[in-house]
Amino acid sequence: MARTQAADYEERKEAILAHASSLFAERGFLGTSVMDIALACGASKSLLYHYYPSKEDVLFDVMTSHVDLLLDDVDTVLALDLPPGESLHTVLHYFMRHYVGASDRQKVLLNELENLPADKRQEIVATQRKIVDAVQTLLVAALPEHCADPVEARGRTMLLFGMINWTGNWFDPTGKLTYQQIADMAYEMVLSGTVAPTKG
Known part of the structure; x- marks a missing residue:
């Protein structure tokens, strides 16, 4: 007979992911190790392997x-x-909320x-591309006069992600800046990038 899932199966899986995320990040x-994750969860290795x-x-x-959350x-x-x-502007606010x-x-x-194994890595990359492509589409629609060239449009899109992706490495949630302000700044910087520099 197949082993039935506990009523709190999904909650336990999420707890494992939360502890593992913290350990992997640190x-x-x-x-x-698997034992490190098990200990952080207050569980045994054998129980972890059940999940x-x-x-x-x-x-x-x-x-x-x-990445599914961002998509x-x-x-x-x-x-x-x-x-x-x-x-x-709105999607940047959503992204920053989840980045923080x-x-x-x-x-x-x-x-x-x-x-990650190659096949699983490709799945993650495919989802990331969907996210990037969607943001690029919005950027082109918002700034058509500056993004007519697909190469430039991709460059602007990747620069935007370059600005926001690493925010979690330095942002202090208890500081004076809010994640909403950071999202506003990123949006303003994208728009300001459409102004050509003054030649001296």
Whole structure:
């Protein structure tokens, strides 16, 4: 007879991901053992393996849970049917909320992708591309006169992600700046980049 799932199965899985995210962010994937994760969860290795067959599976779910959330952000904003500029502004706010609220998972995504098996890595990269492509579409629609060239449009899009992706490494949630202000700054910097520098 197949083993039935406990009523709190999903909650326990999420607790494992939360503890693993913290450990991976602090020590790195290679510096964290399955036993480390089990101890952080107050569980045994055998119980952990009931939820995840391998440490790589834990890493994959840490990343998947994060990129899926960001893709949901994009879908939610697009469903609002706002003007392109307002949509871009709004999605940056959504992203920053999750970059700050899930900073461990964001760090893991940025630093540990190469530790996934190739097939799982490709799944994460495919979702990331969907997110980037959607943001690029909004950027082109918001600034058509500056993004007509697809190469320049991609460059502007990647510069935007370059600004916001690493926020969790330095942002202090208890400081004077809020994540909303950071999102506003990123949006303003994208717009200011459309002004050509004055030649001396």
